[in-house]
Amino acid sequence: MLRRFALALCCVLPLAATAHGPSRQKVEQEITIKAPAAEVWALVADFCAIEKWHPGIAKCEGTGGNEVGATRTLHVGKADGPVIKEELLIHDPEKMTYKYKITQTDVKILPVTTYAAFLTVVDSGDGNSKVVWKSAFYRSWGKANPPADQNDEAAIKAVTGTLEAGLANLKKLAEK
Amino acid sequence: MRPSRPVARSLLTAGALASSAALNAAPLAFVTNQGPDNVTVLDLESGKTLATVAVDKDPAGVAWDARHRQIFVSNPSAGSVSVIAADRPDQAHSFATGESPLGIAADPTRDRLYVADFYSRRVDIFSTRDFSRRGSFKLGNTPSGLAVTPDGHWLAVANRDDDTLALIDLRSGQPAAEIAVGGHPFGVTIAPDGKTLFTANVTSNDVSVVDLDARREVRRIRVGEAPYASALDVKRGRLFVTNQQGSTVSVISPFTGETLATVNVGDYPEGIEYSVTRDRIYVASWFDNALYEINPESFKLERTMACGDGSRAFGTFIAE
Numbered sequence: 166m167l168r169r170f171a172l173a174l175c176c177v178l179p180l181a182a183t184a185h186g187p188s189r190q191k192v193e194q195e196i197t198i199k200a201p202a203a204e205v206w207a208l209v210a211d212f213c214a215i216e217k218w219h220p221g222i223a224k225c226e227g228t229g230g231n232e233v234g235a236t237r238t239l240h241v242g243k244a245d246g247p248v249i250k251e252e253l254l255i256h257d258p259e260k261m262t263y264k265y266k267i268t269q270t271d272v273k274i275l276p277v278t279t280y281a282a283f284l285t286v287v288d289s290g291d292g293n294s295k296v297v298w299k300s301a302f303y304r305s306w307g308k309a310n311p312p313a314d315q316n317d318e319a320a321i322k323a324v325t326g327t328l329e330a331g332l333a334n335l336k337k338l339a340e341k
Numbered sequence: 342m343r344p345s346r347p348v349a350r351s352l353l354t355a356g357a358l359a360s361s362a363a364l365n366a367a368p369l370a371f372v373t374n375q376g377p378d379n380v381t382v383l384d385l386e387s388g389k390t391l392a393t394v395a396v397d398k399d400p401a402g403v404a405w406d407a408r409h410r411q412i413f414v415s416n417p418s419a420g421s422v423s424v425i426a427a428d429r430p431d432q433a434h435s436f437a438t439g440e441s442p443l444g445i446a447a448d449p450t451r452d453r454l455y456v457a458d459f460y461s462r463r464v465d466i467f468s469t470r471d472f473s474r475r476g477s478f479k480l481g482n483t484p485s486g487l488a489v490t491p492d493g494h495w496l497a498v499a500n501r502d503d504d505t506l507a508l509i510d511l512r513s514g515q516p517a518a519e520i521a522v523g524g525h526p527f528g529v530t531i532a533p534d535g536k537t538l539f540t541a542n543v544t545s546n547d548v549s550v551v552d553l554d555a556r557r558e559v560r561r562i563r564v565g566e567a568p569y570a571s572a573l574d575v576k577r578g579r580l581f582v583t584n585q586q587g588s589t590v591s592v593i594s595p596f597t598g599e600t601l602a603t604v605n606v607g608d609y610p611e612g613i614e615y616s617v618t619r620d621r622i623y624v625a626s627w628f629d630n631a632l633y634e635i636n637p638e639s640f641k642l643e644r645t646m647a648c649g650d651g652s653r654a655f656g657t658f659i660a661e
Contacts, residue, residue: 184483184502186417186441186459186460187399187401187417187418187441187443187459188375188399188401188417188418189609189627191627191628191651254566254586266586281586283608299608299628301608301609301627301628308460309440309441309460
């Protein structure tokens with residue numbers, strides 16, 4: 166019985182993580198910051214620094230630093246809060262950008278699947294900068310007729326809120 | 342956030358339409374725009390937008406029906422397919438399908454349209470003359486991309502979540518084979534001789550080369566991250582593959598397995614097709630809302646044509 170359960174788990178989980186509907190969604194947010202790009206990049210460059218600049222992340226546990234394949238486990242709201250796990254796909258300090266994907270989410274707080282995003286700092290040329298956060302994902306509900314808390318609108322709303330809150334706080338920190 | 346749906350109106354300029362219809366020479370591209378629920382119609386000679394035509398919610402798939410010179414567009418969130426006549430690209434009308442139409446292909450030898458219903462393990466059959474429903478084929482899980490051999494004998498369908506390619510005999514209407522391919526096959530492309538088929542495998546980051554006579558996968562070629570669809574440059578025998586997560590197009594020789602180039606394009610490239618008339622590759626970028634033109638000889642990105650938000654163009658989107 167146990168063995169059968171383990172077998173079912175091994176083969177069902179990867180599918181659940183990647184099976185999704187026909188229409189990918191996107192959310193792109195940006196914010197202008199009155200601080201040089203290099204200073205803003207220094208705040209966000211470390212993959213696990215998100216615990217310092219994103220107000221929704223209470224704690225980050227990282228492995229692998231800023232190498233491709235590095236991971237971060239995010240505790241949302243409080244140190245023992247719901248967990249979101251992410252993996253670093255690209256980290257390019259020269260272009261001041263990194264790309265990551267979500268490998269495990271909690272659908273109650275972020276009802277998405279196959280989520281990947283770029284976080285990029287752009288030099289505006291006048292001592293100011295712009296931070297662009299581009300994300301693409303599918304709603305977590307991989308079948309027809311999603312419940313209201315797992316439809317496209319719910320996924321877009323949750324991601325938009327996450328990006329907006331992070332960028333607003335990053336601006337506050339950087340302009341201090 | 343997605344923009345709200347615009348007022349349905351034609352942005353067509355009468356002069357542009359008249360010249361395109363009269364000369365009837367320039368190939369047209371019909372690019373589905375998921376955000377504004379419309380289709381950008383581009384003249385591929387001039388690079389100009391001829392029309393922006395409203396369709397239904399979240400348009401994705403496209404199929405060129407050369408027999409009747411019309412374009413079909415699948416609207417997965419509306420449960421409908423829209424029809425646009427190539428000579429009147431300023432207007433569309435739609436008909437109801439299953440609940441989640443995505444992959445779509447017109448039969449080159451019969452008056453039939455095949456529509457994969459993503460959630461229903463089915464391909465629905467419609468008349469390309471009166472758009473009435475003419476039955477359906479049973480498929481595996483999440484049927485996605487599909488294509489018909491040039492002789493009209495075989496319909497090939499990617500069962501994404503089964504990691505297989507289904508072959509249906511269109512002469513008998515019976516399933517003929519289910520062929521194991523890479524992880525989550527999505528786009529399906531058939532060579533002009535009808536003997537070789539390519540699937541882009543999203544989760545295994547490769548392309549399966551399938552021998553349709555032998556009914557088996559003969560080669561697996563590594564490409565970029567999360568490949569989506571492919572286009573065959575029939576002049577040079579090279580395959581161009583969109584890598585959604587790589588923001589690139591891989592150029593490979595499908596017969597030797599060699600990688601010839603990796604071309605940087607916009608983010609989340611999706612639909613891709615080769616135009617024989619133009620001898621160019623066209624690629625839609627879903628995140629950057631554009632159609633790119635790539636020179637298949639130099640592998641240079643030569644032109645960028647703006648489309649609407651969330652351009653997909655999944656299928657045969659070039660009318661020529």
